[in-house]
Amino acid sequence: MRNKASASTRSNQTYLNVLRKICADAKARGVYKGRxxxxxxxxxxxxxxxxxxxxxxxxxxxxxxxxxxxxxxx
The missing domain is CATH 1.10.10.60 (Homeodomain-like)
Structure with missing residues (x-):
């Protein structure tokens, strides 16, 4: 059971890191400006x-x- 929880946590962290990088790249290009x-x-x-x-x-x-x-x- 611990392996599934551990894998899930790693997967979520990987997803969040990729999402942060995408947002940072978009902000640098001036595409993502927020609300x-x-x-x-x-x-x-x-x-x-x-x-x-x-x-x-x-x-x-x-x-x-x-x-x-x-x-x-x-």
């Missing part, structure tokens, strides 16, 4: 500076609270 940003970090910072809390900002912008914290941290 366009849908959240304006500057708007979040202005709301926070205006005294609005992260939960209220998230509700107002219809985004997750974690996204608000991520935008404030960057």
């Amino acid at each position: 366009k940003a849908t959240i304006d970090p500057e708007k979040i910072r202005k709301m926070k500076a205006g005294g609005i809390g992260p939960s209220a900002i998230a509700k107002a912008l219809k985004i997750g609270r974690a996204s608000v914290y991520r935008a404030l941290g960057s």
Whole structure:
């Protein structure tokens, strides 16, 4: 049973390594750019500076609270 689990783990690691290489190559060529940003970090910072809390900002912008914290941290 251990051999099957070990082989499966190796197979998954090999797949992930190949996938990372493909993505890195595509990014280097400028083909893979990721998803366009849908959240304006500057708007979040202005709301926070205006005294609005992260939960209220998230509700107002219809985004997750974690996204608000991520935008404030960057």
